[in-house]
Every structure is written in C-alpha cells, then in structure tokens.
Amino acid sequence: MADISSSYQAAPGLLSRLIRRPTSFIGLAVLTVIALAAILAPLVAPYSPTKLSVANRLNGPSLAHLFGTDDLGRDIFTRMLYAAQTSLSVGLAVVVLASLIGIALGLTAGFFREADTPLSRLIDAMMAFPDILLAIALVAALGASAINVVIALGIVYAPRLARVVRASTLVIRELPYVEAARALGVPTWKILLRHVLRNVTSPLLVQGTFIFANAILAEAGLSFLGVGISPDTPTWGTMISVGRQFMDKAGWLMWFPGAAIVVTVLSLQLVGDGLRDLLDPRLAKDI
Template sequence: MAAASFATGNASFLKILLRRKAVLAGVIILTVITLAAIFAPFLSPYTPGKLSLASRLQAPSGLHVFGTDDFGRDVFTRLLYAGRLSLTVGFSVVVVSAILGVTLGVLAGFFRRLDTPIARLIDAMMAFPDILLAIALVAALGPSLVNVIAALGVVYAPRLARIVRASTLVIRELPYVEAARALGVSTPKILVRHVLRNLMSPILVQATFIFASAMLAEAGLSFLGVGVSPTVPTWGTMISQGRQYLDQASWMTLFPGLAIVLAVLSLQLVGDGLRDLLDPRLAKDI
C-alpha cells in the first residue's frame, strides 16, 4: 500500500510538472542551485578567501566568469560557497521552526486548557515584523551562524504553529479520533498515528515557504551586518560590500542579488506545486 501510494504521489507530481511549466522551472532552478553549492570546490579553481589586489574589480571574463570584487576575490567562487551557507541556514531554520511550531500547534489544538495561553503567545510573536524580531534576537545572542539559525527558527515557528493548531482543532473532532479515545488508545499514540500523520501535508507546504523566507532573512541580516561573520561569504554580505562599487563594478551586487531572487522564487514555485499535489481540493484538477 505504501509503495502504491508513493508511486501515485510521484505520478501526480509529474503531472504537475508537465502541466505547469513554472513549477518545472522552479524544480530545475532549485536543483541547479543545490548541486552547484554541493560541488562548489569542483566548479571553481579558486578559493572564496583568496586575495589578489592585482586582480581587483575585474569585469567578467574567461578567467573570472562573474568578475572579481574589491579584494580581487573571484565572485563566482564566493557565490557558490555563499549558496552553501544559505541552503544550510534555510534547511536548519525549517528544522528548528518545525520542532517548535509543530509542538506548540499540536499542544494548543489538542489540549483545550493549553489553547488560550499558547494562542496568545503565538499572536504576540507574530505582532512583531519578522526581520525586526530576528535582528533583536541576533543582537541579544550575538552574531554567529548558530545564533542566526536559532533566531530565525524562533521567528518563523509561529507561522507553522498557527497552521498546525488550526488543522489539529479540526482533526481532534473527527470520528476516528473519537473512536480511538473510546477504545482506550493512549494520547501519545493518538497524536502520532492520527494527528501528526494528517498534518504532514500542510507542514511540508509551509516548510518550503519558510525555507525561502529564511534564506531571504539571512541575506537581509548579513546585509545589515548582524548576521554571520563578515569573513564568511554570504549573498547578503556580497551585496553589502558591492553597493559602494555599483557605478564601476555592478557585477558585485548583480550576481548575488540574482542568486537570491532565483533561489527564493524557485522555492515558492515548488511550494505551490506541493500545495496543488497535497491539497485534496486542488488535486482533483490535476
């Protein structure tokens, strides 16, 4: 049964890719970015921190595909390694926010006594703009990769918690959950077998959007100088360093900016495809 369901899901997703060229484009772009980040050492003969003042601010050429920055570092190489960090941050933030958000959402939706205090906590956290709350948390914790992931995980957890809470409120009242209670099934088993299993669809869809938002937020924090160390190549740091050379070396900001746009756009397109696949109301039209 599981194999048949997996095959059916794959077939449906292939139908989405064939019918919706935008989703297909998103999958291709995301795959290319991921593979380029993974195989960065093999795609460029340079290292991201190698300085060469004699080669500073060189325009794109056969020797330096995307040109060089103000320290003579190869922009293409730094772009690849920055992609590694952005993907790592995005994935890690999804994991942290999923652990926090799913836990809070399930507790609030399944246990009536916990609903009001957790719901008020979620509303209070969502009252702050994401980037401002992230800046405050990183400033309190200190600029580092781990702290950026922790801060963004806390920032985006309420988004997931609200969706999980709303879905849990509905699942809690379904007949098979009531039947499990009547049969004396323990609460942890009900949560795992009946609640969490039926929450996977909205969690997966929301995870792709959180992934994109986390990558964009990390770039914003790095641009403002409150993210990871300035010595670590990130797309946000590269844009920040290149803005003072816009008139003479526009490639320093053009290529990192384009990378951010493509990465975020591809994740949004993939998320739309997953939503169409996993939502029963939309799946009928596939």
C-alpha cells in the first residue's frame, strides 16, 4: 500500500537538482564557507577572541588585522569567526526546538478533531505577538543566556511550523491509505509517524531554512539590545551594538558584522527559495 503522496514526497536527487539552480548553488556555497570558517575558527583565527590590546584599539583594517580592531584592541576578524559559531549554533538549535514543538502541536491539532480548536486558538494567540517582542519578554523572564535565547526563539517560531504541519495533516488524514490503516487497526502513533509525519517533511524542510535565517536575525537583535547572549560571548549583534558608539570614526566595527548577518541570512533565503520551488508540486512542474 503506497503511503507517500506525490504532493508531499521529496523528489529524488534533491541536492543535485538544488545545486543545478544558480541562486541555490550560490546560497549553498556561501553557507558552506561560513560554516567551515565557524567550525575551523580555532585553527584559522589569527588571535584570541578575548585578547585585549588597548594600545591597538580602533585600528583600521590592515594586514595585521584584516577587519581592524575594536574599542578594546580585540581583532574583529577573529571575533567574527567565533561569532559565526554562536549564530549558526543558536540558529540550528532554534530550528530543532521549534520543529519538535511545532510538529507535536501541528500533528495533534490536525489529526485529532477535538484538540483542533483549542490548539489552533493557542497558535493564533502566540502568532498575534510580534516575534521580537515575544522573544524579549521570554528572555527577560528566563534570563539572558544562550540556552534561554534558544528556548525563547524556539517557542516564538514553533507556531509557524505548527500551522504548516496542521494544514498538511488535515489533508493527509482524509487520504485513502490513512483510512485503510485505521480500518486495519494500526496504532495511532504509527499512523502519525509512518503515514503523516513522513508526508510533511518537505514543507518542514522549507520552513526550517526560513526559521534558521529568522533565528539568526532575532539573536542578533536580542544581542544588539543587550537582552540576549552574555556580552562576554562574541556575537554579531553585540559587535554591532558596540560599534554604533564609534560609527563616526570606526565604521568598520559595524560594517563587517552587519555584512556577515546580511550574507548569511540572504544565503539561507536563497536555499529556502530553491527548496520551496523544487518541493512544491505546483511550482516544481514549472521549473
């Protein structure tokens, strides 16, 4: 019995098809470079991210310091590499947590009719608040730390995934093979995992890339406002926050971390657009 609907099944050779798209290839290539730079930061960074050198404070870009130094003489290039570790780690963790919460809420709301109304109202209520305001409120309640930022952003973005999963589940639960599985007495949890969840993988994958990008932006925003990760940890948002105090005489303090955020988020969006075009049957047939 076929249990995969063609509308939700990922096409074979997805990665190769994604690479053949120029915009998606550029996004993947840039993300790969950023990820490698973050992973290899301890090996390629020329200085320690916390080493102070007040005598060299606010030096402009040079051969000794590619991106210049900050107000405490720390090397900007080194701190950007370590900040990439923080941003990518937080973004990935947020995607995982939001997926777990969103899948649980979406499957429950979409498959069990009696749970649909209360859970849908809860999802709508959470989405009524602006993302950054809700994140600030949650971080303020939990305390400023990397783990609490992940928890706050995971809760903030979970409703987006929950709505996608719910909408797909409402359609899938009425399909013949799901009805047949029920008639045969297949346990509900097996139906949810084997027949429903497998069919919502494609839209989840697309939404995950967009949430990854939004999480990086939100983490930078929280750090910029001083309510996110501890200032002792290098983050792009914190670097921009410090740099704005010297933007008239040391603009590079903001230029480089700002450019890193833009390039990373844009690359994720390019990959997400490519996945959406390839995995959505309505768009894929036009490619």
